[in-house]
Amino acid sequence: MQHIIDRFIGYVTVDTESDPESNTTPSTAKQWDLANKLVEELKQIGLSDVSIDDKSYVMATLPSNLDYEVPTIGFVSHFDTTPDFTGKDVKPQIVKNYDGGDIVLNKELNIVLSPSYFKDLLLYKGQTLITTDGTTLLGADDKAGITEIMTAMEYLVQNPQIKHGTLKVCFTPDEEIGRGADHFDVEKFGADWAYTMDGSQIGELEYENFNAAGVKIRFKGKSVHPGYAKGKMINSMLLANKFISKLPKDETPETTKNYEGFFHVTNIQGSIEDTLVQLIIRDHNRNKFEKRKEYVEEVVAKINKKYQKQFGEDIAILEIKDQYYNMRDKVAPVMHIVKLAEQAMKELNIKPLIKPIRGGTDGSRLSFMGLPCPNIFAGGHNFHGKYEYVPVESMQKAVEVIVKIAELNAIQNKK
Numbered sequence: 001m002q003h004i005i006d007r008f009i010g011y012v013t014v015d016t017e018s019d020p021e022s023n024t025t026p027s028t029a030k031q032w033d034l035a036n037k038l039v040e041e042l043k044q045i046g047l048s049d050v051s052i053d054d055k056s057y058v059m060a061t062l063p064s065n066l067d068y069e070v071p072t073i074g075f076v077s078h079f080d081t082t083p084d085f086t087g088k089d090v091k092p093q094i095v096k097n098y099d100g101g102d103i104v105l106n107k108e109l110n111i112v113l114s115p116s117y118f119k120d121l122l123l124y125k126g127q128t129l130i131t132t133d134g135t136t137l138l139g140a141d142d143k144a145g146i147t148e149i150m151t152a153m154e155y156l157v158q159n160p161q162i163k164h165g166t167l168k169v170c171f172t173p174d175e176e177i178g179r180g181a182d183h184f185d186v187e188k189f190g191a192d193w194a195y196t197m198d199g200s201q202i203g204e205l206e207y208e209n210f211n212a213a214g215v216k217i218r219f220k221g222k223s224v225h226p227g228y229a230k231g232k233m234i235n236s237m238l239l240a241n242k243f244i245s246k247l248p249k250d251e252t253p254e255t256t257k258n259y260e261g262f263f264h265v266t267n268i269q270g271s272i273e274d275t276l277v278q279l280i281i282r283d284h285n286r287n288k289f290e291k292r293k294e295y296v297e298e299v300v301a302k303i304n305k306k307y308q309k310q311f312g313e314d315i316a317i318l319e320i321k322d323q324y325y326n327m328r329d330k331v332a333p334v335m336h337i338v339k340l341a342e343q344a345m346k347e348l349n350i351k352p353l354i355k356p357i358r359g360g361t362d363g364s365r366l367s368f369m370g371l372p373c374p375n376i377f378a379g380g381h382n383f384h385g386k387y388e389y390v391p392v393e394s395m396q397k398a399v400e401v402i403v404k405i406a407e408l409n410a411i412q413n414k415k
Contacts, residue, residue, distance in 0.1 A: 001128065004395050008130065008147040009092050010037075011079075012139035017087045018080035018177045025055040025183055026080065026173035032056055034079045038146065038171050045154040047169065055173070055183040062153050062167040070165035070413040074194030075152075075402060076362065076373065077145030078175030081137060084384045091133040100125040105386065106134030113387050120201065120381055121389075128392040138388035140380030144395055145197035146171055148378060151395075152402035164406035165413070168194070172362065178323060181365035193337045193372045196363040197402070202394040203350050204377035207331040207338050209357040209364045210261070210282040211289035212323040215296060217243065217279075220315050223272040234311065236275040239303060240268060243277065243316070246299045259284045259356055261292065284326055284356055293320055324360050330367035331374055338374050340412070344404035350397055353377075376401060 014034040019027040026032065035056040042050045047060040064070070081087040095103055100122055103113040111134030115121040132138045149169055156162055168191045172180045175198075199206060221236030247263045249255075256262045261283025269276050281296070283289040300318045307315040331338065338354075345352045363373035379394030 001392055001396060004147060004151055004399070005094065005128075005130065005392055007151060008140075008143060008390075008395065011143040011146055012090045012092060015088045015090075016080050016139075017083055018174045019083060020177040025179065027177060027179070028080075031080055031173045035171065035173065038079065038150075041150060042153075042169070045150070046157040047153060053183075053185070057173070057183060057185070058169075058171040059189060060153075060169045062156060062164070062169070064164065064166040065160055066163055066165055066410055068413075068415045070409055071192040072166040072168060072190060073405065073409055074168035074170060074189055074191030074371070074373075075149045076170045076172065076194050076196045076366070077142045077149055077198060077378070078172045078180050078362065079143065079146060080173050080176050080180075081139045081141070081143075082176040082384045085137045085386065086135075087137050087139055090136045090139055092138065093131045093133055095129040095131060098125055098127055098129050103129070103131060105131055109134055111386060113389065118382060118387060123201075124391040124393070129389050130392060131389040132386050134386050137383075137385055138380070138390065140378065140388055140390040141383040142175065142198045142378060144378040144380050144390050144398070148197050148395055148398040148402060152399045155399065155403060156406065162403065162407055163410045165410055167406055170194075175362050178360070180362040181369065184362075184366060184369065186366070186369050186371045189371065191371060193334065194363075194366065195341060195405070196361055196366075196373055196375045197378045197398060198361060198363075199375050199377035200379070200381055200383070201353065202377050202379055202391070202397055203345060203353040205338065205341055205345065205352050205354050205374065206357045206361075207354075207374040208284060208328040209324070209326055209360055210284055211286055211325050212360055213281040213289070213293055214321050214323055215279045215281060216319045217277045217300060218317045219243070219270075219275045219277070220311070220317075221273040221275070222311070233272070234307065234315070235272050237270040237272065239307075239315065240270060240275040240277045243299060243303060257358075261285070261288055263292065263296075281320075282358075286326065286329075296320065324364045325368060327361070327364040327367040327373065331372050334372050337372055340408055341374065341376055341401070341405055344401050344408055347408075348397065348400050348404055350401070
């Protein structure tokens with residue numbers, strides 16, 4: 001267990017925050033620090049074909065130790081952390097034999113991780129938790145996944161009596177800003193399928209995610225002295241407000257769960273003559289997803305029609321861009337890859353929690369690039385903020401799941 005703790009802390013104390021405003025890959029130069037460290041570590045533990053490309057994608061191979069052919073399986077995690085909360089100067093705290101009570105993350109700032117608010121904490125009573133110090137995120141998303149993949153590969157190298165086929169490893173940049181699969185070379189990777197180790201609670205196994213689109217609407221206006229504005233002024237901020245008021249009130253992130261989709265306004269910047277509204281559209285059902293986009297188009301079209309005579313041209317400029325789709329479409333024809341992971345968990349006395357992802361994953365895009373890629377738990381909770389934590393026992397179980405998947409693949413495909 002200490003080996004996993006040391007490895008994980010070695011990763012999270014390297015700042016790898018990504019930057020959505022950057023046009024480079026990786027989006028921040030500091031991501032190279034951990035990428036290069038991972039390359040050296042992969043070589044040290046004995047993997048083959050270790051490489052890092054000009055975009056910082058790290059790949060490696062654990063060769064088969066079988067005398068017959070079985071499918072090649074890949075394992076994928078990302079090394080960047082979200083720009084939503086600082087990942088600089090992470091100072092992990094270790095809570096041994098957690099007693100089920102409040103955890104003081106930072107006494108000076110009165111920051112407390114409490115099961116009265118974060119009820120999942122009680123699942124891990126008696127276990128060892130790694131938390132933040134209340135001033136940064138932790139980075140378990142997804143350095144827990146990297147820890148688990150690296151530890152599993154090392155274990156298999158050191159225990160050649162465990163039979164397995166060829167295993168592929170890839171660590172990627174910029175997943176947190178939606179670009180983790182942008183330069184992923186599926187052909188070079190060479191796996192028949194893969195798993196992202198990027199879920200949360202122990203037991204999670206996911207092969208469904210949202211269909212997703214990003215929306216930008218620029219509302220124009222006319223500025224006139226407010227004392228003489230009657231019939232002349234058009235306030236673009238009020239137009240933006242009219243648009244937002246037309247969105248269903250009960251179809252937002254804070255009012256939906258499970259398979260329910262939503263509209264989510266993420267940003268507004270405006271003045272009288274120019275206001276930009278940004279939102280995201282999410283739905284697991286592809287038909288409902290398309291209807292949500294159509295609804296936005298209809299609302300914008302009505303606003304344009306209403307102001308056409310007064311403004312003389314379209315007063316609202318709409319841009320909708322699809323971001324990713326539900327991986328279920330690509331995984332359903334090869335459901336044996338989900339069943340394999342499910343069996344591995346059951347044999348390890350882990351209860352599989354098969355549920356839809358209310359978000360996206362690199363696995364979704366990779367699935368549509370020809371690499372079916374369900375998602376497996378990495379163990380962390382409360383990602384993207386100061387209350388993030390990970391039970392060490394969950395990371396250990398994730399290591400065991402990786403090993404068991406490799407083992408079962410060899411057994412089930414024995415000629």
